[in-house]
Amino acid sequence: xxxxxxxxxxxxxxxxxxxxxxxxxxxxxxxxxxxxxxxxxxxxxxxxxxxxxxxxxxxxxxxxxxxxxxxxxxxxxxxxxxxxxxxxxxxxxxxxxxxxxxxxxxxxxxxxxxxxxxxxxxxxxxxxxxxxxxxxxxxxxxxxxxxxxxxxxxxxxxxxxxxxxxxxxxxxxxxxxxxxxxxxxxxxxxxxxxxxxxxxxxxxxxxxxxxxxxxxxxxxxxxxxxxxxxxxxxxxxxxxxxxxxxxxxxxxxxxxxxxxxxxxxxxxxxxxxxxxxxxxxxxxxxxxxxxxxxxxxxxxxxxxxxxxxxxxxxxxxxxxxxxxxxxxxxxxxxxxxxxxxxxxxxxxxxxxxxxxxxxxxxxxxxxxxxxxxxxxxxx
Amino acid sequence: xxxxxxxxxxxxxxxxxxxxxxxxxxxxxxxxxxxxxxxxxxxxxxxxxxxxxxxxxxxxxxxxxxxxxxxxxxxxxxxxxxxxxxxxxxxxxxxxxxxxxxxxxxxxxxxxxxxxxxxxxxxxxxxxxxxxxxxxxxxxxxxxxxxxxxxxxxxxxxxxxxxxxxxxxxxxxxxxxxxxxxxxxxxxxxxxxxxxxxxxxxxxxxxxxxxxxxxxxxxxxxxxxxxxxxxxxxxxxxxxxxxxxxxxxxxxxxxxxxxxxxxxxxxxxxxxxxxxxxxxxxxxxxxxxxxxxxxxxxxxxxxxxxxxxxxxxxxxxxxxxxxxxxxxxxxxxxxxxxxxxxxxxxxxxxxxxxxxxxxxxxxxxxxxxxxxxxxxxxxxxxxxxxxxxxxxxxxxxx
Numbered sequence: 167x168x169x170x171x172x173x174x175x176x177x178x179x180x181x182x183x184x185x186x187x188x189x190x191x192x193x194x195x196x197x198x199x200x201x202x203x204x205x206x207x208x209x210x211x212x213x214x215x216x217x218x219x220x221x222x223x224x225x226x227x228x229x230x231x232x233x234x235x236x237x238x239x240x241x242x243x244x245x246x247x248x249x250x251x252x253x254x255x256x257x258x259x260x261x262x263x264x265x266x267x268x269x270x271x272x273x274x275x276x277x278x279x280x281x282x283x284x285x286x287x288x289x290x291x292x293x294x295x296x297x298x299x300x301x302x303x304x305x306x307x308x309x310x311x312x313x314x315x316x317x318x319x320x321x322x323x324x325x326x327x328x329x330x331x332x333x334x335x336x337x338x339x340x341x342x343x344x345x346x347x348x349x350x351x352x353x354x355x356x357x358x359x360x361x362x363x364x365x366x367x368x369x370x371x372x373x374x375x376x377x378x379x380x381x382x383x384x385x386x387x388x389x390x391x392x393x394x395x396x397x398x399x400x401x402x403x404x405x406x407x408x409x410x411x412x413x414x415x416x417x418x419x420x421x422x423x424x425x426x427x428x429x430x431x432x433x434x435x436x437x438x439x440x441x442x443x444x445x446x447x448x449x450x451x452x453x454x455x456x457x458x459x460x461x462x463x464x465x466x467x468x469x470x471x472x473x474x475x476x477x478x479x480x481x482x483x484x485x486x487x488x489x490x491x492x493x494x495x496x497x498x499x500x501x502x503x504x505x506x507x508x509x510x511x512x513x514x515x516x517x518x519x520x521x522x523x524x525x526x527x528x529x530x531x532x533x534x535x536x537x538x539x540x541x542x543x544x545x
Numbered sequence: 546x547x548x549x550x551x552x553x554x555x556x557x558x559x560x561x562x563x564x565x566x567x568x569x570x571x572x573x574x575x576x577x578x579x580x581x582x583x584x585x586x587x588x589x590x591x592x593x594x595x596x597x598x599x600x601x602x603x604x605x606x607x608x609x610x611x612x613x614x615x616x617x618x619x620x621x622x623x624x625x626x627x628x629x630x631x632x633x634x635x636x637x638x639x640x641x642x643x644x645x646x647x648x649x650x651x652x653x654x655x656x657x658x659x660x661x662x663x664x665x666x667x668x669x670x671x672x673x674x675x676x677x678x679x680x681x682x683x684x685x686x687x688x689x690x691x692x693x694x695x696x697x698x699x700x701x702x703x704x705x706x707x708x709x710x711x712x713x714x715x716x717x718x719x720x721x722x723x724x725x726x727x728x729x730x731x732x733x734x735x736x737x738x739x740x741x742x743x744x745x746x747x748x749x750x751x752x753x754x755x756x757x758x759x760x761x762x763x764x765x766x767x768x769x770x771x772x773x774x775x776x777x778x779x780x781x782x783x784x785x786x787x788x789x790x791x792x793x794x795x796x797x798x799x800x801x802x803x804x805x806x807x808x809x810x811x812x813x814x815x816x817x818x819x820x821x822x823x824x825x826x827x828x829x830x831x832x833x834x835x836x837x838x839x840x841x842x843x844x845x846x847x848x849x850x851x852x853x854x855x856x857x858x859x860x861x862x863x864x865x866x867x868x869x870x871x872x873x874x875x876x877x878x879x880x881x882x883x884x885x886x887x888x889x890x891x892x893x894x895x896x897x898x899x900x901x902x903x904x905x906x907x908x909x910x911x912x913x914x915x916x917x918x919x920x921x922x923x924x925x926x927x928x929x930x931x932x933x934x935x936x937x938x939x940x941x942x943x
Contacts, residue, residue: 260832287679287680288832290823291824292826339820339824343806343807346807346809346810346812347808349738349807506737508737509737509740510740510741
């Protein structure tokens with residue numbers, strides 16, 4: 167028996183030396199690493215790309231809590247690898263949480279930059295892509311006295327606001343998926359720099375990878391409701407002016423339940439005319455009143471039905487306006503209406519041209535149905 | 546009778562004394578679940594990582610129907626295999642080939658089968674290393690990694706059918722939990738991506754079926770493992786359950802991938818299954834796919850180990866050498882084949898040939914052998930185990 171176990175023992179001994187090899191691995195000392203939390207992309211006046219990286223400082227002696235470095239390059243990858251030239255730390259991107267693109271750059275298309283980020287296996291697919299109204303470099307390099315770590319600040323702000331539906335919830339992977347799939351255009355959170363603080367300012371709209379315009383937080387909430395999200399969000403509606411008042415009444419509601427479905431119908435076009443597709447969104451929402459500036463008794467059933475009618479009608483027309491803007495002003499399809507149309511018909515091949523044509527010609531209607539479940543805690 | 550004599554001769558050469566009942570029982574040591582999981586885990590290898598992309602490239606978003614079609618094809622192949630194997634009772638593919646085709650042709654065919662197994666071992670291991678290199682350690686040396694990888698693989702292979710069967714059960718339960726990771730992307734599936742439901746024309750669907758078949762290959766190990774199965778009457782059921790577990794896993798992964806990524810984006814992801822592991826967000830673990838890849842090594846060790854053992858069985862049935870020695874003899878070939886492709890593109894080409902060979906050995910070979918056996922009225926020699934009633938049924942069927 168021992169004759170057989172000896173070779174095994176030797177082999178085991180040999181294998182156990184592999185444990186010693188772990189000492190040979192390259193160590194990553196936290197102080198020596200530049201953990202990029204946020205990266206900003208700008209376009210300079212001479213057409214180059216300016217990449218700014220924000221890396222939190224972990225050592226206690228440092229005066230600044232965050233190190234900001236920037237570098238220029240013709241390609242974004244080039245600029246990113248040049249970043250290392252201006253810091254003594256090793257720049258790593260494994261903790262990258264947000265990528266901020268300036269509006270100016272985004273109007274030219276951001277796909278090239280995103281592609282290099284997607285290819286990097288170290289970068290999480292939950293990376294948030296956002297657009298800033300001004301230079302991304304300014305957002306990262308401005309000092310926020312109460313928020314020393316800009317990388318975390320941007321990420322936490324956006325993540326919090328995503329839950330309130332004032333900015334869309336999009337990661338780099340969502341962006342890439344929408345960029346490729348020919349069924350919906352990408353969207354991204356829109357950031358503004360105000361004096362001393364950042365502001366989540368709604369949705370940035372894209373046509374393919376090019377920025378075409380932005381929606382306000384209020385409009386973003388409607389967009390979310392139309393795409394079947396928005397539970398827990400709140401929205402304001404102006405009501406008819408009641409007698410003896412100069413200002414119209416306002417009401418603010420929280421949506422407790424929101425369901426959404428859509429119907430696609432295609433009408434045969436008359437001779438020589440193209441078929442017309444009509445899409446009806448049915449949004450059913452029940453919610454409670456958070457704030458009401460009118461004086462009527464909300465517990466009164468007739469007042470309640472009257473209010474519900476006004477709110478439904480008001481939101482319906484606002485949503486239809488919004489869709490009309492998307493269709494004809496921005497020519498962007500963030501709702502994925504193209505996908506809805508494609509799903510109901512068989513096309514030989516669904517191309518971008520067919521999508522754009524169908525989308526712009528589609529007749530889109532909204533049925534908004536609102537129900538007050540609770541009048542709130544105060545009568 | 547002469548065949549039976551030669552069979553006995555071999556066994557006496559090996560042990561120098563007639564086998565006792567207990568050693569035969571110990572040899573036939575795969576119970577129902579071990580058979581099932583062995584077939585299942587050998588099927589799941591490196592193919593699943595790329596499967597959603599391969600399917601979508603072939604037939605668009607309706608390509609998942611190809612998986613179901615492939616499932617039925619595999620079921621038919623399994624059924625034919627079992628009919629063939631039952632006919633020869635206790636023999637594996639190498640001995641059946643010798644009996645049906647004669648010594649020379651049979652041995653040649655057996656050699657081809659053995660080399661197919663060696664090819665599969667080398668290429669599957671290399672593809673896995675390729676995945677590890679592109680996701681985790683880009684600079685690690687391929688030969689060293691390959692040699693290190695062969696250690697557990699050899700351990701399983703030299704352990705024989707019993708170890709392989711037990712390892713298959715471990716593999717299944719060690720890797721099945723990864724399906725839970727699919728919940729995160731599954732919650733964000735968009736139904737629009739599946740519609741219109743039946744969009745793929747029949748020719749594209751057939752192309753997708755062929756592509757899927759390349760990653761369901763592995764069930765042909767039944768041809769070698771069969772003599773070790775305890776209950777020969779339950780083997781069809783066990784292996785059928787095994788292959789359908791595989792099909793269900795493939796179908797789930799592909800459906801989630803299509804619904805989550807959409808057909809256009811999938812085409813740009815080399816391994817959509819691994820990309821989906823990245824969706825899970827855990828507070829402590831940043832990159833879940835690293836754990837996924839590491840756990841995947843169970844499946845690869847199991848697959849390569851079984852293939853290597855199957856190759857070794859060829860020499861073992863041909864000569865009087867120990868099973869262990871036979872397996873070691875094939876190792877240099879495995880290393881050669883595994884390290885030969887210099888880059889991904891060559892490796893892809895090799896994998897193409899491998900799947901072609903797989904179609905032949907898993908699909909066509911059993912049919913051919915069965916037809917020849919029926920024509921020449923060849924059947925199993927050992928009579929002690931089979932009841933006479935079954936014999937009669939089989940002879941009337943033929």
